Amino acid sequence: MSGRPILATQAMRAAEQAAIDGGTPIETLMERAGAALAEAIIRYAGPQPTLLLCGPGNNGGDGYVAARHLAGRGVPVRVAAIAEPTTDAAKAARAAYEGAVEPLGDSMAPAKVMVDCLFGTGLKRPLDGDVHAQLVRLGEAAGLRIACDLPSGVDSDSGALFGPVPNFDMTVAFGALKPAHRLMPAMPACGRVVLADIGIDTGTDWVEIGPPQLPGLDPAGHKYTRGLVHCLAGKMPGAIALAAMAAARSGAGYVRISTSRPIDGLPAAIAQIDTADMSDERIGCILVGSGMGDIPQVLTLALTSKAPKVIDADGIGALGEPERLKGQNAIITPHAGEFETLFGTLPGNKVEQALEASRRSGAVVIYKGPDTLVASPDGRAGFAPPAPAWLASAGTGDVLAGIAAAMVARGLPAFEAACASVWLHGRAGELAGPHMVADDLAAAIPSALDLL
Numbered sequence: 001m002s003g004r005p006i007l008a009t010q011a012m013r014a015a016e017q018a019a020i021d022g023g024t025p026i027e028t029l030m031e032r033a034g035a036a037l038a039e040a041i042i043r044y045a046g047p048q049p050t051l052l053l054c055g056p057g058n059n060g061g062d063g064y065v066a067a068r069h070l071a072g073r074g075v076p077v078r079v080a081a082i083a084e085p086t087t088d089a090a091k092a093a094r095a096a097y098e099g100a101v102e103p104l105g106d107s108m109a110p111a112k113v114m115v116d117c118l119f120g121t122g123l124k125r126p127l128d129g130d131v132h133a134q135l136v137r138l139g140e141a142a143g144l145r146i147a148c149d150l151p152s153g154v155d156s157d158s159g160a161l162f163g164p165v166p167n168f169d170m171t172v173a174f175g176a177l178k179p180a181h182r183l184m185p186a187m188p189a190c191g192r193v194v195l196a197d198i199g200i201d202t203g204t205d206w207v208e209i210g211p212p213q214l215p216g217l218d219p220a221g222h223k224y225t226r227g228l229v230h231c232l233a234g235k236m237p238g239a240i241a242l243a244a245m246a247a248a249r250s251g252a253g254y255v256r257i258s259t260s261r262p263i264d265g266l267p268a269a270i271a272q273i274d275t276a277d278m279s280d281e282r283i284g285c286i287l288v289g290s291g292m293g294d295i296p297q298v299l300t301l302a303l304t305s306k307a308p309k310v311i312d313a314d315g316i317g318a319l320g321e322p323e324r325l326k327g328q329n330a331i332i333t334p335h336a337g338e339f340e341t342l343f344g345t346l347p348g349n350k351v352e353q354a355l356e357a358s359r360r361s362g363a364v365v366i367y368k369g370p371d372t373l374v375a376s377p378d379g380r381a382g383f384a385p386p387a388p389a390w391l392a393s394a395g396t397g398d399v400l401a402g403i404a405a406a407m408v409a410r411g412l413p414a415f416e417a418a419c420a421s422v423w424l425h426g427r428a429g430e431l432a433g434p435h436m437v438a439d440d441l442a443a444a445i446p447s448a449l450d451l452l
């Protein structure tokens with residue numbers, strides 16, 4: 001999977017330790033991080049008066065390194081600290097910074113650019129009330145707010161906030177993104193997230209979903225080799241119609257719907273049939289659940305097929321037991337309510353829950369929301385890049401299911417197909433604009449595909 005790596009705290013520590021064991025001391029890693037932070041500040045903010053707030057740990061250490069680089073490049077810099085450094089690397093970074101260090105307090109004047117180097121991945125409890133008040137005051141008075149690795153007050157692994165956190169314009173992440181950069185409620189507080197390479201080997205088990213690599217067209221192909229998506233209609237034909245349109249616009253060679261009554265307004269290219277032969281070996285993917293309503297027999301029929309499946313909406317509710325999905329080569333697309341209906345209340349944060357759900361069911365899980373996650377039974381996870389909030393409108397989930405089914409029918413493995421659908425869905429949403437309805441979203445998929 002292409003995309004920027006994401007590491008939880010424990011994995012980040014292991015990667016950092018592996019780098020240290022491999023001969024790169026922590027001081028070198030911190031030097032790279034601080035230099036990258038300074039570079040990002042100069043590129044983003046220019047040589048404006050800059051105030052760096054430094055904490056006691058290595059996040060603060062990065063801040064002292066950045067301050068030294070900024071000063072060396074002629075940027076007017078001030079540094080304020082809440083405590084003396086406590087780690088050896090941060091102490092060395094503090095000693096190497098030749099400027100003054102002010103105590104953080106009420107009398108401090110703000111600056112045009114505020115850089116928050118108070119806490120990063122080491123924060124596990126709320127900020128001291130006064131520190132929080134100063135962060136908010138100085139942030140509100142600044143024209144630009146930049147966070148070092150993470151906004152202070154954010155739980156790196158879950159995206160939870162220990163208290164209210166100012167909104168940052170940019171966050172410079174080191175080595176890998178952290179889950180909080182792509183999870184609610186922290187995500188919007190991070191602003192634009194820039195990733196600085198500090199020479200750590202991160203692996204690619206967890207990534208921010210990037211543009212997909214889709215299989216090219218076979219010059220000798222025909223509609224079935226391009227991918228047949230077979231949709232099963234239920235009570236509400238509008239939902240399956242949206243999903244079918246999305247599948248067709250996502251490049252499936254053939255989309256057909258089994259329906260007992262004709263569905264009005266569908267493009268003529270989408271075939272409507274009143275039979276449902278689930279043993280047809282040409283089927284590339286079955287799409288079931290969107291608009292199914294309370295007709296669980298439709299789901300039961302889908303589960304008799306050997307073909308891969310995308311199971312959406314009411315189909316998820318009708319499953320009853322996640323174990324029914326074992327061996328089905330399925331993608332399921334629950335929002336939070338459907339997730340809880342099928343899996344109950346799972347422990348842990350959203351990533352842990354999605355991975356556990358995937359492991360239990362053996363299905364690839366697209367756990368939807370403003371912070372959509374894709375989880376694979378083998379432990380891989382894809383985090384959606386930010387998508388527009390106007391996707392929160394009726395029928396956009398059906399469109400996502402249709403895209404996912406087309407990606408499977410076009411030959412992508414389930415996890416890659418799910419990630420591709422999430423990426424295309426978000427980009428189609430951006431292109432369709434703030435006043436879109438789900439039909440416009442489906443119509444914008446070709447433009448999203450043109451971005452590839």
Ligand SMILES: NC(=O)C1=CN([C@@H]2O[C@H](COP(=O)(O)OP(=O)(O)OC[C@H]3O[C@@H](n4cnc5c(N)ncnc54)[C@H](OP(=O)(O)O)[C@@H]3O)[C@@H](O)[C@H]2O)[C@@H](O)CC1
Nearest residue numbers: 016029030033057058059119120121122123125126127149
């Ligand atoms: N990973 C990498 O490869 C690299 C990572 N780097 C950087 O390191 C950062 C992680 O550094 P870190 O582990 O030292 O943690 P950090 O976020 O500075 O905070 C810990 C300190 O804060 C304290 N503390 C905690 N909560 C508190 C509170 N509410 N109020 C007051 N104090 C509180 C805590 O004290 P304790 O809990 O131990 O009492 C401890 O002293 C990471 O985000 C990145 O910027 C780079 O340098 C290069 C390589």
Ligand SMILES: Nc1ncnc2c1ncn2[C@@H]1O[C@H](COP(=O)(O)OP(=O)(O)O)[C@@H](O)[C@H]1O
Nearest residue numbers: 335368369370388389391392394395396397398
């Ligand atoms: N605030 C938001 N920001 C970005 N995407 C969102 C937001 N709210 C919902 N979405 C996306 O919109 C889609 C809504 O799907 P769903 O909840 O199934 O709605 P419906 O059943 O009406 O189609 C999902 O893909 C979800 O990720």
Ligand SMILES: [K+]
Nearest residue numbers: 116119148150
């Ligand atoms: K920070």
